[in-house]
Amino acid sequence: MSSLSFDIAHLLAGGLVLVSFLELYQDRLLALINIFATHAVVLALSVAWQADIQHAPHLYITALIALLFKAIAIPVALRRIVVKLSIHREIETVVGVGFTMLFGIGLVALSMVVMLRVTPGADPLAREDLAFSLSVVLLGLLMMVTRRNAVSQVIGFMSLENGLVLAATGAKGMPLVVEISIAFSVLIAFIVIGIFLFRIRERFDTVDMQALDRFRGERR
Amino acid sequence: MTVIYALYGIAALLLLAPVVALLGGLPRISDILYGSVLVVAAALCAFGLNGLLLPAQSSTVVLPLGLPWLGAHFHVDALSSFFIVVVNLGGVTASLFALGYGRHESEPRRVLPFYPAYLAGMNLVLLANDAFSFLVSWEFMSLTSWALVIAHHREPGTLRAGYVYLLMAGFGTLALLLAFGLLAGPAGHYDFDSMHNAHLTVGLAALVLVLALIGTGSKAGLVPLHVWLPLAHPAAPSHVSGLMSGVMTKVAIYGFIRIVFDLLGTPDWWWSLPILGLGGITATLGVLYALMQNDLKRVLAYSTIENIGIIFAALGLALAFKAEDMPTAAALAFTAGLFHVFNHSLFKSLLFFGAGAVLTTTNTRDIEQLGGLIHRMPQTALAFLIGCAAISALPPFNGFVSEWLVFQAILQSPQVASWGLKLIVPAVGALLALSAALAATCFVRAFGISFLGRARTAAASNAEEVDVSSLAAMYVLAALCLMAGTIPGLFIDTLAPISHALVGSMMPHQTGLEWLTIVPIAESRSSYNGLLVFVFVTLSGSIGAFAIHRLASDRLRRGPAWDCGYPDASPATQYTASGFAQPIRRVFGASIFQARETSVMPGPGSIAPATLAVSLRDPIWDSIFTPVASFVSFIADRLNILQFLTIRRYLSLVMAALVLLLLMLAIWP
Structure with missing residues (x-):
C-alpha cells in the first residue's frame, strides 16, 4: 500500500472525528443537521476510498447507501421535522460545551490508547480506522448523553452508527449483507424515532426530554 | 443400526406433541396418544437393546441444525444405548400405566402435549454428541418436565414447586455450560470427540469436576441441591412422577458419567473424594427425610434422593479404583452403579405407579388417611409390596443385587494405596449400610401404614382396584424386578462393554457359571445366587402356608387387625406413620x-x-437456601431504583461502563 493512499484514508477517518467534535460543539438544531450531513458525506468518502484501496467493489454500495440515506434523506427529513415542530431555537446542553469538548478529547485519547495497544499485529490502516471509529462511537454516545433535545439525541445515535460503519469497512471481509442490514435497521430506527418525536410533541408540546421525566414523576 | 433410526423415533415423539395440542379436544385422545407413545418408546427401547447387545456398532450423524459452524452431532455407543433402554423402558411402562390412569386426568390438555416432548428431550440428551445439542436437549427436557410439574397448577404448592424447580434447573444448566466451556478450551471445540483429546491442567480438571457435580447433581437430586426434587416430583401427574424420579434422574447420571468418565480423561484419586462424600451424605439424609414424611409420593421422592446417593457413591468408588489402577474393582463398582441405575428406574416407577393408583381412588397422598388398602386393592398391594421389597434391598429382588455389588466394591477398599481413600471409603460404606437399613424401615412404614391395618378414613375404606392397564404396567415392572434379581448375571454381562469402554476393564463373565450364580471377584471371597434364594423363599413359603392351612385349620378366619387390645375402638388407635417414625426421629x-x-x-x-x-x-433450607434467597432479595431491593431512571441516565450508565472497561483495558499491563 502506498503511503499516499494510507494518508488519505487516515485523513478521511480523522476528518470524521473532527466533524464529530463539530457536532458536539454546535448548539443550533438546523446547523447541527447540516453538520450531520457533512459527517455522512465524510463517511461516504472514507468508505469509497476504502473500496478503492481494498479493491472491494461492494463497499461502493455501502458508500452510496451512506450518501443517499444519511447525507441526503435523513437530514432532509430531520430538517422538515424541525421546521414543522418549529423548534429552530437554540438548544441547551447539560454541562458546559467546554467541559464536553475536553471530555471528548479524553475519549479520543482513550480509544487511541486502547486500540493501538490491543491490535499490535494488525494492518496499520485497520488499526487507525478502528481507533478513529471507536472515537466516533464514543463521541456519538457522549452527544446522546449530554443533549436533552430528542432531535439532537437522534443525531448522536446516527453519528454513533456512522462510527460502526467506519469500523466495519476498515476490517476486510465484512459481508455486504451485514452492512445493508445495518443501514436498513438504522432507517427503521429513524422512522420509529421520527414517529415517536411527533407523538411526544403532540402529547407534551415539546421534544425536550425533561418533559418526559417530569411526566414520569422524576424528581430533579 | 445407526443413530438415525433413533432420531426418527424422537422426531415422531416431537411431532406427536403439536398434533395432540391441536387435537386435544377429541374424545379418547389420551388413549391414542399414550398408545402411540408406547409404540414409539418400545421401538426406541429395542434400538437401545440392539446397541447394547451388539456393541460394536457405534455410529455418528451430523445434522445441519444448531450453531452453523458446529452442526448437531448425534452419536450412540454402549453407554447411551444402556440409558436409552432405561429411559424408554420407563416410557413404555409409564405410557401403559397412563392408558388407564390418564382417563382420570382433570386437565388432559395441560399434560398430553408435553408428555411425548419430555420423552423426546430425554432421548435427545442421551444421543447428543456436542455440548450445544447436549445443553439444548437438557434444557428442553427441563422445560417440558417443568410444564408437566405445573400441570395441576391449581393445587396448593404446585406453583412454588415449579418455581423452585425452574430456578434449580437453570442453575444446573449454567454449571454445565461452564463445565463444557472449560472442556472446549480457548479454541472452542464443542463436539465431544474433540473434548476427548483436550488435556486440561489439574486445576481446570478439578473445576470441571465440581461444575459437573453441581450441574448434573442438581438434576439428579444430590444433597444439598436436592431441594426442588421432593417438591416437584410429587406435584406432577403420577406417571410423570415415575418418569421424573425413575428416569430423568438417570439422565442426569448419564450426563455425569459422560463428562467425568468419558470426556475428562484419566482421573486422580482425589477426584473421588467429593463424589464419595456427597454420595454417602445424600443416601443417608435422603432416607432420613423420607422417614419424616407423611405424603406417599414425597416419601418416594426422598427415597429417590437416597438411591441417587448410592449410585453416586458407586461411581465415586469406580473413579477411585480406576485412578488407583485396580481395574477389577473399578469394573465392579462401575457395574454396580449402572445396575443400580437400571434397578432403581424399575422399582421407583413401580412405586410411583402404585402411589398414583392409590391417589386416583382415594384422592389423598397422606398415608395417615389411608390404611387397609390391601383388602380393597389386593393387586396393587402385591405389586407395591414387591416394589417395597426391591427398594429395601431384600433378596431375591433386584435392589439387593446391585446394593450387594456396591458393598462388595466397598470391601475392596483395603487394597487402595492412598490413605485418604482407605479412611473415607469405609466411612461411606457405613453411611450406605445405615441408609439401607433406614430404607427398609421407611418402606415397612410406607407399606404398613397405607396398605395394612384398618382403613382410617372413608376414602380409604371405599377405595377400588385400578384398571387393567395400570395393573399391567405395575406387574411388568414387578416381573422385571424379580427377573433382574434372580438372573443378575445376564444383566451384569450386558453392562460389560460399557464398563470396558469407560473404566477400561470389565467384571468376570457371569452367565457361564453354574446355577446362575454371580461371583464379582472370586468364589472364595463372595458369591450370590438369586435363583436359589428365590426358589428357597418360594418353596419354604409355600410349604409353610400349606402346612399351616392343612395342619391348623383350613377355614379362613378374619380377625381384627392391629387392634392393640381394644377390639372395637376407632381406626385412629392404630399405629400411625408419625408414631412409627418416632424412634428414628x-x-x-x-x-x-x-x-x-x-x-x-x-x-x-x-x-x-x-x-x-x-x-x-430442614437444615439445607435453613443453612443454604434461605440465606441465599434473602441475600438476592436484599440486592434486588437495592437495585430496584435502576428500574426507574431516565433515558439519559441509562445512556450515561452504558457510557460509564464502556469507558470504565476501556480504561481497564488501557491500564491493564
Missing part, C-alpha cells in the same frame, strides 16, 4: 432436623384431647 431427627415434640396433656377433669405436635426444620 428421636435418634437422628433431633440433631439433624431439630425435631421437637410438644405434647399438651389436658389437666385432670378436662375433656380436651391431648395433642402431640412435631416440628421439623
Whole structure:
C-alpha cells in the first residue's frame, strides 16, 4: 500500500472525528443537521476510498447507501421535522460545551490508547480506522448523553452508527449483507424515532426530554 | 443400526406433541396418544437393546441444525444405548400405566402435549454428541418436565414447586455450560470427540469436576441441591412422577458419567473424594427425610434422593479404583452403579405407579388417611409390596443385587494405596449400610401404614382396584424386578462393554457359571445366587402356608387387625406413620432436623384431647437456601431504583461502563 493512499484514508477517518467534535460543539438544531450531513458525506468518502484501496467493489454500495440515506434523506427529513415542530431555537446542553469538548478529547485519547495497544499485529490502516471509529462511537454516545433535545439525541445515535460503519469497512471481509442490514435497521430506527418525536410533541408540546421525566414523576 | 433410526423415533415423539395440542379436544385422545407413545418408546427401547447387545456398532450423524459452524452431532455407543433402554423402558411402562390412569386426568390438555416432548428431550440428551445439542436437549427436557410439574397448577404448592424447580434447573444448566466451556478450551471445540483429546491442567480438571457435580447433581437430586426434587416430583401427574424420579434422574447420571468418565480423561484419586462424600451424605439424609414424611409420593421422592446417593457413591468408588489402577474393582463398582441405575428406574416407577393408583381412588397422598388398602386393592398391594421389597434391598429382588455389588466394591477398599481413600471409603460404606437399613424401615412404614391395618378414613375404606392397564404396567415392572434379581448375571454381562469402554476393564463373565450364580471377584471371597434364594423363599413359603392351612385349620378366619387390645375402638388407635417414625426421629431427627415434640396433656377433669405436635426444620433450607434467597432479595431491593431512571441516565450508565472497561483495558499491563 502506498503511503499516499494510507494518508488519505487516515485523513478521511480523522476528518470524521473532527466533524464529530463539530457536532458536539454546535448548539443550533438546523446547523447541527447540516453538520450531520457533512459527517455522512465524510463517511461516504472514507468508505469509497476504502473500496478503492481494498479493491472491494461492494463497499461502493455501502458508500452510496451512506450518501443517499444519511447525507441526503435523513437530514432532509430531520430538517422538515424541525421546521414543522418549529423548534429552530437554540438548544441547551447539560454541562458546559467546554467541559464536553475536553471530555471528548479524553475519549479520543482513550480509544487511541486502547486500540493501538490491543491490535499490535494488525494492518496499520485497520488499526487507525478502528481507533478513529471507536472515537466516533464514543463521541456519538457522549452527544446522546449530554443533549436533552430528542432531535439532537437522534443525531448522536446516527453519528454513533456512522462510527460502526467506519469500523466495519476498515476490517476486510465484512459481508455486504451485514452492512445493508445495518443501514436498513438504522432507517427503521429513524422512522420509529421520527414517529415517536411527533407523538411526544403532540402529547407534551415539546421534544425536550425533561418533559418526559417530569411526566414520569422524576424528581430533579 | 445407526443413530438415525433413533432420531426418527424422537422426531415422531416431537411431532406427536403439536398434533395432540391441536387435537386435544377429541374424545379418547389420551388413549391414542399414550398408545402411540408406547409404540414409539418400545421401538426406541429395542434400538437401545440392539446397541447394547451388539456393541460394536457405534455410529455418528451430523445434522445441519444448531450453531452453523458446529452442526448437531448425534452419536450412540454402549453407554447411551444402556440409558436409552432405561429411559424408554420407563416410557413404555409409564405410557401403559397412563392408558388407564390418564382417563382420570382433570386437565388432559395441560399434560398430553408435553408428555411425548419430555420423552423426546430425554432421548435427545442421551444421543447428543456436542455440548450445544447436549445443553439444548437438557434444557428442553427441563422445560417440558417443568410444564408437566405445573400441570395441576391449581393445587396448593404446585406453583412454588415449579418455581423452585425452574430456578434449580437453570442453575444446573449454567454449571454445565461452564463445565463444557472449560472442556472446549480457548479454541472452542464443542463436539465431544474433540473434548476427548483436550488435556486440561489439574486445576481446570478439578473445576470441571465440581461444575459437573453441581450441574448434573442438581438434576439428579444430590444433597444439598436436592431441594426442588421432593417438591416437584410429587406435584406432577403420577406417571410423570415415575418418569421424573425413575428416569430423568438417570439422565442426569448419564450426563455425569459422560463428562467425568468419558470426556475428562484419566482421573486422580482425589477426584473421588467429593463424589464419595456427597454420595454417602445424600443416601443417608435422603432416607432420613423420607422417614419424616407423611405424603406417599414425597416419601418416594426422598427415597429417590437416597438411591441417587448410592449410585453416586458407586461411581465415586469406580473413579477411585480406576485412578488407583485396580481395574477389577473399578469394573465392579462401575457395574454396580449402572445396575443400580437400571434397578432403581424399575422399582421407583413401580412405586410411583402404585402411589398414583392409590391417589386416583382415594384422592389423598397422606398415608395417615389411608390404611387397609390391601383388602380393597389386593393387586396393587402385591405389586407395591414387591416394589417395597426391591427398594429395601431384600433378596431375591433386584435392589439387593446391585446394593450387594456396591458393598462388595466397598470391601475392596483395603487394597487402595492412598490413605485418604482407605479412611473415607469405609466411612461411606457405613453411611450406605445405615441408609439401607433406614430404607427398609421407611418402606415397612410406607407399606404398613397405607396398605395394612384398618382403613382410617372413608376414602380409604371405599377405595377400588385400578384398571387393567395400570395393573399391567405395575406387574411388568414387578416381573422385571424379580427377573433382574434372580438372573443378575445376564444383566451384569450386558453392562460389560460399557464398563470396558469407560473404566477400561470389565467384571468376570457371569452367565457361564453354574446355577446362575454371580461371583464379582472370586468364589472364595463372595458369591450370590438369586435363583436359589428365590426358589428357597418360594418353596419354604409355600410349604409353610400349606402346612399351616392343612395342619391348623383350613377355614379362613378374619380377625381384627392391629387392634392393640381394644377390639372395637376407632381406626385412629392404630399405629400411625408419625408414631412409627418416632424412634428414628428421636435418634437422628433431633440433631439433624431439630425435631421437637410438644405434647399438651389436658389437666385432670378436662375433656380436651391431648395433642402431640412435631416440628421439623430442614437444615439445607435453613443453612443454604434461605440465606441465599434473602441475600438476592436484599440486592434486588437495592437495585430496584435502576428500574426507574431516565433515558439519559441509562445512556450515561452504558457510557460509564464502556469507558470504565476501556480504561481497564488501557491500564491493564
